Amino acid sequence: MSDAVAPKKSWRPTRRQFLLGLGVGGVGALALGLPAMRLAVSRAVDEGLVPSSDPLDPTLWFEVLRDDRVRLHLPKVEMGQGIHTALAQIAAEELEVPWERLEVVHATTAHGPVDKQGTSGSMTVVGLYQPLRESAATLREMLRTEAARQLGVQASALVAAGGTLSVRDQPEKKLRYGEVVAKHTGTWEVPEHPPALKPAKDFQFIGKSMPRVDLEAKLTGQGVYGYDQRLPGMLYGATARPPRLGSTLRAAREGKARQQPGVVEVLMGSDFASVAAESREQAHAALAHLELEWTEGESLQQADVEARTTVKDGEGVLVQEEGDVPEHLGRGKQLSAEYRTPLAAHAHLEPQSALVEVKPERVRVWASTQMPGSIRKQVAKALERDEESVELVPTHLGGGFGRRLDAKAAIEAARLSRATGRPVHVGWTRAEEFRHGFFRPPTHHVLKASLEESGKVLAIEHQQASGDVIFSLMPGAVGAVMGADFGAWRGATIRYAMPHRRTLAQRVELPVPTATWRGLGLLANTFAVEGFMDELAHAAGEDPLAFRLKHLGDxxxxxRFRRVLEAAAKQAGWGSAAPEGRARGIACSVDMNTVVAQVAEVSVESGRPRVHRFTCAVDCGLVINPDGATAQVEGGIMMALSSALSERITIKNGQVEAENFYDYPLLTMREAPEIDTLLVGEGDKPLGMGEPPMGPVAAAVANALFTLTGKRLRSLPLKL
Incomplete structure (x- = not known):
C-alpha cells in the first residue's frame, strides 16, 4: 500500500513514506521500499552536495524470503565501481543479517522506480548511506516487533544477530527472519519513531574489505552485460551514420537493402534509416545497399576546434570571486600561463547496446545504462507509448564514465522491434562508438597571478573556456540562462587561502558532440590550476610541497589538504633524492568534498614520459570498503594517466579520425605504474570516491617532468 506524501527536505522519512506489501518476492515474503532522500542542490558544485531525487520514488527495496535470504534491490547500476558491495555492507550492518544471506540485484523500473538521478557524479554511496541505514534499521525493528508478538515477549527483550531474533536471557527461544515472515499474518507495524542506528564501534561490515558481491557472476560468465543480452527469436539492428559531423539525412531509399541475406526489415524515418536482420553482420552489411543523401555537414579541421576553444579575456560567467583581483593582479611579481586539453573519448570496453521487445501490452528494454529512468522515458516517447508500459531492466555495464547516458541504441532497437514484432538487439560497433558518440570537451585555460616579496600569492585568476559537459544533455534554454556549464568548471576554482582570487568560466559552442566524461571538467581544470601552482612555487624559489602548505587556511x-599532502609526500619519499634518472611531482585537489594529494615519480624513456610510481593520499570520510576504495583510486589514476600521456581525439575534414583502439592508444599494462594508496580520512559519513582521484594525475606528472627536464608541459597529452 502507498500514501501520497509531500516532498521532504530532510533525510529522515516519515512512517507513511514506507511502502509495504506482501507477496512481492513470493508467498510469505516481506517487501519494504524507501523513497530516495537526498540533500537538495545548493551552493556550488565544489561543495560536493548530492542532487535531490523525486522524494516519492521508492528506490530502495528489501525482500525477506522464507529461506532467510534478504534480497536488496538497488536503484544504482553496477559498472565495475563496486557500489553494490558497499551498499550491501551498509544494509547488512543495520539489518544484522549474515553476509552470505544478502543478495543484491539491480532494481528495474517495474519493481519500483529507479533513481531518476541515475548513477553518476560519485554520489551513490554518499547519497544512499543514511537512507539505506535507516531503511535497514526500520526493517529490522519491524521484524523484531513481529517476532516479539509471535514469541509472546516484549520487543525490547529480543536481540537481533545473524539474521535471527532471540530472547536475551533465553537464547534457545528464537526465530529466524524467514520464520518471522512465514508466520506473519495481518499488517506489518512500522515503528512510530526512527529506530536507533548502530554506533560505529559495533560495526561488523562497514570499514571492512568484504568480497565483491558481483565477483563470482563475472568470473564465471553468469553476469550479463547489455551487449550479451539475448532472447529467443531476436533480430539484430543497425542504423546508418552520417559521413561527417553535423550531417543530417536529406533523403533515404531502400535501394537493394531489403534483398540482402538475412534482412527482415528496412525502416526509414525523417532522420534515420535502419535495418533489422538475422545477424549483426547481415544488418551492418545491408546498410551499404541503402540509397542515402546527407547534408554537407561541417568541414571541420583540428585547428578549427582549438581556435574556437579559446578564452576571451574578461568574458564568461564569474563562478568565484574573493577580494579584488583586478586591483591586485598587477602588483608584485607577475606570472601568467596558458594550458590546453583536447577532445577525448570514453573508450569503454563495451560499446552502446540495448535489447528491446515491443508487445501490444508492454515494452521491455534491457540496456547498459547509467540512467534507467531517462532511457525508459525516451523510449516511451519514441514509441508514443505511456511511460508506465515500458520496463527498463539495467544490466551490468562494461564501463560507464558518463557515456552511458545516451538512449540512441535503445531507441533504434525499439523502433525496429515495433516494426518487426520481434525482439531486436542493437550493439554499436567500435567505429560507431569512436566516431558517433560524444566526447570530453576541449578546454583552454589562462591563469595569472602576482607574488609578494615573501613568496606568497597576492592575487590569482583562472579564466577557463570549455565545450559543453552537462548543458548538451539539457534543454537549450538552460545554457542560455546559466551562461557557463557547471560541469565544465568542476574543479576550476582556486581552493587555496589566497586573499584575492577569482574564476571565470566561458561556454564554447562546438560542432562536435561533447558531454559528460569521468569527473566532468575535473581533470582538465586541476591540470591547469595545479600546474600553475607549481610554476608559482618555482618562481618563488620554493619547494612545491612547502609552497602549497604555506597557502592552506586554518x-x-x-x-584536510594538509593531512593528505603530508601523507602522500611522506609515503613517496618527498624531500629525499629520487632514483637516478627520475623526479617527483606533486598535485592536489578537492572534488565532491573528497580531498586528494598525489605524487608521481617519472623518467623519460626513448623520448617519452614514463611513470614508475604513484602515491595517492585520500580523505574520503568514512570508508565503507577499503579494498573497494583502493580499487577506485587505482582505476581513476590509470584512466587519468592514460588520458594525460596518450589520449586525444582529432578531427579531419569534418570526421573523427580514430575508429578503434589501434588509432586511439590507451595505457598498457606494461606502462602501468606501481600505485600506493593511503586512506587517511576521518568522519562518520562517506564522501565521493569514483572521480576525485582523477583530478591531480596529469598535473602531478607534468610537474615531475618539469623537475626532471626543465621543460614545462602545458597541453595534454604530455609530449616532450
Missing part, C-alpha cells in the same frame, strides 16, 4: 578544508 579551516577544516585547509587541515
Amino acid at each position: 579551516d577544516e578544508l585547509g587541515r
